[in-house]
Amino acid sequence: MTPAWRRSLLSHRTLHLPSLLLWVVVACAGASWLTVARLQQLQAAFETDARIVHRLLSQRVVQHDAIMATLALLQPAAAAGDNSTSPLPRLTSVYPQILAVLQRTAQRDWPDALQAELATAEATSRRTGHAAMAGLNLAAGRYYLVLAGVPASYALYIDLRTTTPADEWPMDITTSPVRVTLERGGDAFVVQPGRGDLGSGIRTYDFHKLLAAPSQPLDVVARRSVGPPELPWWGMLGWCLLTAALWAAGRALWRQRVARQRAEELLRLGQVARLNTLGELAAGMAHELNQPLTALLSSTQAAQRLLADDPPDLDTAQTAMARAVEQARRASTVVGRLRRLVERPDLAGQAQPLALPAAVHDALHLLEPELTQRGVVPNIAIATDLPTALAEPVALQQIVHNLLMNALQALEQVPPAERQLHITMVRADAGHVTLSVRDHGPGIPPEARQHLFEPFYTTRTGGLGLGLTLCESLAQAMGAQLTLAPEAPVPTQAQRGAEFVLTLPTAPPTNDR
Structure with missing residues (x-):
């Protein structure tokens, strides 16, 4: 016997499971697509804002180089020491990011505290031909920009805190989740704090690019983490x-x-x-x-x-x-x-090879509401070597339907917890197969067993007494036999009920050449 047939019948009763799984797949696929689209949208906005930030900061630091170049052009007046016409005192008021302007001439040297750093930067500037950084303190956001010249060299003391152009900044510095820093040598100056949970979100975006000024090689770093609340x-x-x-x-x-x-x-x-x-x-x-x-x-x-x-x-x-x-x-x-x-016409002449399990399956499908209403799950056993039966399709379907319906009506007389229906299909001998339908109902009284197939005899109120007679006639007309299995001498609780056995001839083997 194999339980595969029972599993197939149970799966038929739960046929909505594949469609439910399909809905789950479609729902998950749609949700995933919406999530991916949202992440792509956030990434595109992040990259756009990061490029704008890089361009704005680059414009500001390039402006420092332009100021240094202007000072070099004005060296004769500045070197003369005419403070009334010198642009040096006025630079800090015009450019708030410039905290101080230092000058070194043949008569004046760099301040003692900065002598070494500024001298080194001046030598670098003289060698490279452009300004050089000195005294970099990214934690405080300040550094010196030194340009070597003749007869004077200049140094700008720059504050990065006032470098950010607030009116053109693409994000709200206080609420934006994007963290923007200027980094060099492991140190960083925080331009925009962003969120504190960077790296712990669903997705993290990073942007790295040097400022467009060779004299101030600071790395613009932008980072953003996408948290669950931002998903659609x-x-x-x-x-x-x-x-x-x-x-x-x-x-x-x-x-x-x-x-x-x-x-x-x-x-x-x-x-x-x-x-x-x-x-x-x-x-x-x-x-x-x-x-x-x-x-x-x-x-x-x-x-x-x-x-x-x-x-x-x-x-x-x-x-x-x-x-x-x-x-x-x-x-x-x-x-x-x-x-x-x-x-009745001769049904034997209309008999054809049929798969007995398929006929039972069709009958159970028709009776599915009846099975569900009574809470009955059929227990089906099929022999692995079950051959094809020879029967008339409509007559076989009617016999199986009547036997199953009689069994369900008998099960109504017992408590729901005791309702059992057993269907067995085996090979009887070399030329026959049998279909057994056994219920776990109250059984058939001994005095009624010998009259069960007589016309108009019934043990059910309101019955005509023709159902089993009709089934027996149909079985005999197509060369089959319907019998009531003998009752056990002393039936136990597990052996109670009635069992009807339909014996069908097997179909002759086909010669495939």
Whole structure:
């Protein structure tokens, strides 16, 4: 036996699981797409702001080089020491980022505290031909910019805190999540603090680029972390709700379609059952009427013979008897014609190879609402070497349907926790297969077992007593046999109920060449 068939039936009852998984996949895919789109949008905005920051800061530091070049052009006046016309005192008021301007001439040297650093930077500037940095203190945001010249050299004391152009800055310095720093040699000056949880978010973006001034090689570093609150949660929720609504609508349409197909199949099966039941009823009536009609015919013929010995004045009675005989024969002819009309055709000639598990599967599908209503999960066992059966499709379907329905009606009489339905399909012998349907209901009384297949005999209130008779007739008509399995001598609690066994011939093997 294999449990695969049972798993397939259970999966049929939970057919919505694949569609539910599909909804989960679609919802996750849509949410992922919205997340990726949002991250790409944030990255594009970050890179744009970082490039603007680099351009603005580069413009400011390049401005320092321009100031130094201007001082070099004005050296004759500045070197003369005419403070009234010298631009040096006025630079700090025009450019707030310049805290002081220092000058070294042949008569004046650099301040003693800065002598070594500024002299080294002056030598570097004289060698490279452009200004050089000295006394860099990025923690405080200050440094000297030295330009060597003749007859005087100059040094600007620059404050980076006032370098940031607030009116052109692309971000709100106090609330923006982007951290902007100027870095060199492991030290950093914080231009914009950003958030303190950099690197701990879902995604981190980085930007590194040197300022566009060879004299002030500071690295502009921008960093931004994207946290969970910045993801498009409302958009993802809306997408999930939309796909859930579409899934629910599709599920409802699918259930409606399955219910309609099941109703159509039950209607067709009911029509066939009613026709077959009508045939059984008519055949039973014909059988029951033939006996009184035959007795009437015999009695009338006897009376006619007796009356023939009476005086001739009984001619009228003789004529009446003759008419009665004629009418009785006519009634018998009508009944015989009716019986021939409703006689079941030979189903054996219409038999074809069928997969017995498929027929059971179709019947269980039609009875799925009944199974669910009663809380019954069928326990199905199939032999691994089960051959193909030979049967008429509609007749087999009607037999299986009736047997299962009888079992479900019997299970209604026991508590829900004790309701069990066992379906077994095995090979009986070399030429037959059997289908066993056993319920765990109250069973069949011993006095009813021998009358169970008789027409109009029933143990159920309101029953016609033709269901099992019809199933037996259908089975015999297609060369099969339907029997009631014998009851155990002393049935236990686990052996109670009734078991019906349908034995079918196997289909002959096909010769594939």
